[in-house]
Amino acid sequence: MVAPPDNDVLWARALHVKHNGSPALSGVSLGVREGEILAVGGPRGSGKTTLLQCLSGQLLPQQGEVWFNSVPVHTMGPLSRERLRRDRFGWIDPAPVLIPELNAWENAALPLMLRGTGRRAAKKTALEWLERLDIGDCARKRPHTLLQAERQRVAIARALVPAPTVLFADEPTAPLHRADRAHVLRTLTTAARSHGITVVLATHDADTAALADRTVSLLDGRRVNTVHLPPVTETEGRAACSLSV
């Protein structure tokens, strides 16, 4: 095994994954630099979710290597990978999965409390994030009384609250309206940049990818070439488009 370059927080080499015999990833390699916002683009079924699951240690590739800060994730046992995900990674699903018995701030504070932070401190941090995401008013509401878009903001707050080293976001704005999407994504990317959080963002939306520093594109489980365009604005990162297989 050869350790990854020092400036890559995540590094994957030649990942191969098959789901029930059909290939989902076929030899994908990539590095993610510390503090980078990396978009993983590609059409539906191209392997984006599978790639994020491998990088975050949720799924072991049948072949290939995944390294996090020079630690080989692909050789870790299930408990070590679970601890790594709890302590260092955040995850946002396309649809919010919240605990129905807890209100919004309790849901958002949960990762901190699982790490041993006291209830009062965890609540303070959770409320700050809910405010930043414009749902401070919902802090005491249970998930079933919230709109889907509000629930997704709670899920995003929950992922940001413990300031993870790497945040994996799988189509995080899928349940939001277009206007909402831009605002939530800006909040997410601005927060990530200001807290030095590395983000790996799966999306098939060019507007979303435009907020990233770099885009890698997948097609049928393989990487396709990308070309970088000039910055859209000084502050919002760069866009990239897929050229060809």
Ligand SMILES: Nc1ncnc2c1ncn2[C@@H]1O[C@H](COP(=O)(O)OP(=O)(O)OP(=O)(O)O)[C@@H](O)[C@H]1O
């Ligand atoms: N649990 C599973 N069982 C069987 N096949 C799966 C499973 N998960 C993914 N696949 C298949 O693997 C391929 C890659 O799926 P994946 O979800 O990684 O792609 P994606 O780019 O994230 O798609 P989407 O944008 O629809 O989420 C697809 O052909 C998909 O149908």
